Amino acid sequence: MTGCNHIRKQIDEADRPEAISYEASDHMASCADCRSFASERASLRQLLASPARITVPSDFDAELSRRLRERTARREFSLWGSALYLRFGAAAAMLLVAVFAAQYTGFISGTDPAPVPGTDMAAAGDDLNRQSKGEDQEEKGNRKKEITAQNITPPPSPDPPLLAEVNQVRGRRPNPPRATASAAPPDVTAADIPVVIVMGRDGEIEVPIPTVNVGAQSLLYANAGRQPVRTVRASF
Amino acid sequence: MAAVTHQAQVIELGGNRSVEAANDHELLAAIRDGDEAAFQEIVRRYRNPITNFVYRMIDDYDRAVELTQETFIRVYTSASRYQANYSFSTYIYRIATNLAISELRKRKRRKVVSLFSPFTDDNGEPVELDPPDSNPLQDEALIENERRQAVTRAIMSLPEKYRVAIVLRDVEGHSYDRIAEVLELSEGTVKSRINRARNLLKEKLSAYI
Known part of the structure; x- marks a missing residue:
């Protein structure tokens, strides 16, 4: 029986049902079970390979082209979008810094930045x-x-x-008009x-x-x- | 990209070789350089085998076509990352296999129940419902159609790991070493799975063998 298992493994792993080793074919000549097994495997493989091969629809290439264009455009947009987002962020940050700097130096309000x-x-x-x-x-x-x-x-x-x-x-x-150095500002007191x-x-x-x-x-x-x-x- | 035409096939690659005569690696190199005709040739070569394979895996023609297109989109968008360590055929089948398995798992999560296999066995695997048909057979076409459906149902009832192996081996006709590359498994494991799948199919298709 061990010999049969070995032969059946060879039959099962053959690239094609008819392409079995000499050892296996010699064994099958004298073993009805292994012959039956080989016949059964050949029928099964033939049955699995039999379903008609399907083909793609006629608009396959056009649809693929459309999807590919969409995907490429989406990738470009996402890259462009992220760059735009960064650009806006950087511009906003620079604007904020400029506003603070202008206020601090008194450029906007016109007040003297010197301590009151x-x-x-x-x-x-x-x-x-x-x-x-x-x-x-x-x-x-x-x-x-x-x-x-x-x-x-x-x-x-x-x-x-x-x-x-x-x-x-x-x-x-x-x-x-600004307060002079000798005068205290109206809204700030020592208290x-x-x-x-x-x-x-x-x-x-x-x-x-x-x-x-x-x-x-x-x-x-x-x-x-x-x-x-x-x-x-x-x-x- | 319009339908593949004969015009696309005579466009020449970098040398004097036509796209049609170029091998897959040369076509991939041309795709990397932005050659659209090379991509069309790759699509022409593999669209039917890949669609057939995915269809046998998921048993849904429209979805199989969509997944095949997704396979080609991935080939195109990742052409620059492709490394010719193994054949392009292995590479594209691996992408298609991953997409098909992913689709099967999605369906499992959504608990899609086939009309042919609404019940499961003790292992959670679908059990085929095949009521006897008492009507007389009409002709050879009907017999063939019934047999085809039986094969499809039997394949679909297999667990995922056996299904992909048996489809690649007995439906698509790939060699063991190619299947081992596609599935990233040892050849011994592939042989074992195919043997197990055939034993399961033999029981389900005994009426047709």
Whole structure:
């Protein structure tokens, strides 16, 4: 039976049913089972190969061409689309940077980018230190009155005549009147500068927090009349 | 690309050889260089065998045509990545086989039930429903048609791994080593699967053998 299995394997693996080895054909001459097996396999292979081979429809090439064009166009569009997306992104980022830069340098708003005296950190710190040490409120009231008076009567325009002429030639309107160095801005007072109270062994120390102006709005600002205070506990 | 015409066949490749005389590797090289006539020649050579193979695999003519077109689209779009480590025939049959198997798995997920095999056996394989037909046979054409349908049903009832092997071997007539390349299996595994498939088919088609 082992011999039959070996022969049947040879019959089964033959490229063609009739192309069997001499050993197999010799065996089949004396083995009816293997002969039957070979006949059965040949019939089966013939049956499987018999179904009529199908052919493609007449519009196969035209349809293939259409699909190929579609696919190619889609790939090109996706590549172009991604490039366009990147281009728009880069342009938007550059525009944003340009706007911020223009605002920071005062090109758009026309304001002087130099620090406003009222927001000078040293002065603010002094003011706050004095305030924290309980200096009289009367002085503070007087100073506020001064500021209010300066707001009512603004100083003359700082634009010198030459610059005004240049602006006229360039088609720019002259800069609006600005506060002088001696005057505090109308909307920023020393009381608006936020401070951090640091608890130390020697008592409380108030450290003013610098404010940074980005664009038209400061990132960290204090509302008038409400001084944000953050207490930091630390041991020295 | 219009239908393949005789005009396309006489267009010459880079040398003085016509497209018709070029072998598959030369045609692929020409496709890489943007030669559309070379692609048309490849389509002309393989469209019927590939369609026939896919049809035997999935038993759906329209879908088989679509998958054959998809096969050629993949050949075209990935021509630059083709490496001539084995024959182009192996390469294109491998693409078609993958697409056909993918289609069969999609259908399995969608639980498409054939009218001929609505039931499954213990292994989850479809069991063919073949009610006896008491009507007298009309003529040879009907007999042949019935036999063809029986063969198709029997092939479709085979598990996927046996089906692809037996179709490539006994329907398409590929050699064992070619099938092993297409399926990326050892030759021994291919022979074993074909033997198993034939044993299964013998039971299903005993009335016709």
